[in-house]
Amino acid sequence: MSSSEALKESIWLLVASIPSGKVLSYGEVASRVGFPKHARYVGSVLKNLPNNTELPWHRVVNAQGRVSFSIGSAAYRIQVQRLEVEGVKFKAERIDMKVHAWR
């Protein structure tokens, strides 16, 4: 197994452990698996998940508390909808990270 495969798995495990109603930024996820500068990689890992994945990828947003999809896109709506169902409040397209960031 390559090291990038291992990193991918670390990211999956961490994302899978984010509690409902909480969120992390891409950079945070990267830091917590030991690679602080790999925020963009985290994004591409989540992007390449199968459609039927059980992973709560929607609990990962950018550092500004905004969804990183173009507003109005299908993916954007799905992510926002799932988060709202879990109790995450959006104000003008933004999440208050002070309140909802995981720990």
Place this chain on the structure above:
DNA sequence: CAAGGGGCTGTCA
């Protein structure tokens, strides 16, 4: 090996 492009970020005007 080079080039292009990402679900990013922090800084600054």
Place this chain on the structure above:
DNA sequence: TTGACAGCCCCTT
């Protein structure tokens, strides 16, 4: 508050 920019660094061509 927004937008532009420059770092960042991995993966695919």
